[in-house]
Amino acid sequence: DIFKAYGQLHDLGHAHSLEIWDEGKMVGGVYGVSLGTGFFGESMFSRRPSGSKIALAWLFAILRNSGFTLFDTQFLTDHLATMGGIEIPRDSYQSLLQDALQSHAQIKTLPKDIDPAELF
Numbered sequence: 316d317i318f319k320a321y322g323q324l325h326d327l328g329h330a331h332s333l334e335i336w337d338e339g340k341m342v343g344g345v346y347g348v349s350l351g352t353g354f355f356g357e358s359m360f361s362r363r364p365s366g367s368k369i370a371l372a373w374l375f376a377i378l379r380n381s382g383f384t385l386f387d388t389q390f391l392t393d394h395l396a397t398m399g400g401i402e403i404p405r406d407s408y409q410s411l412l413q414d415a416l417q418s419h420a421q422i423k424t425l426p427k428d429i430d431p432a433e434l435f
Contacts (some may be wrong), residue, residue: 324348331422333377335370342366345374349422353385353415354378371398376431382420385411 324330331354332346343366345359354374359367378386388395391402403411 321346328421333370333374335366335373337363343368343370345370349383349420351416352383352418352420353387353412354383355387356389368394368398371395377422377425380425381423383415383422384418384420385415387412 321330329348329350330346331349333344334341335343340362342363343359343361345356345367347354347356347358349355356371356374359370361367375386387408388400391400
């Protein structure tokens with residue numbers, strides 16, 4: 316059911332994934348849903364140490380470059396906290412969510428030869 320739902324969301328332009336590849340092998344990734352200028356992370360994975368951290372960092376840079384204003388990771392974990400994730404009060408979140416849903420952004424693909432220092 317989840318696979319089918321995400322396929323439908325992808326067809327509508329709302330479900331997105333980002334994979335990290337090394338020497339022809341997928342070593343990490345993250346996926347989620349975009350609505351307005353909000354991105355709602357669903358899950359991430361690693362097949363090598365820090366694979367998901369690299370994916371999350373690139374996703375953050377892509378979202379920032381694309382005009383997104385809210386990156387919701389559902390809940391704060393130690394893993395996310397090491398990357399700067401924070402919890403915010405419910406009323407603050409609801410305000411950010413309302414603003415994000417009233418705006419529009421589209422995920423932009425970054426050039427393959429971009430220098431990561433330019434993004435981070």
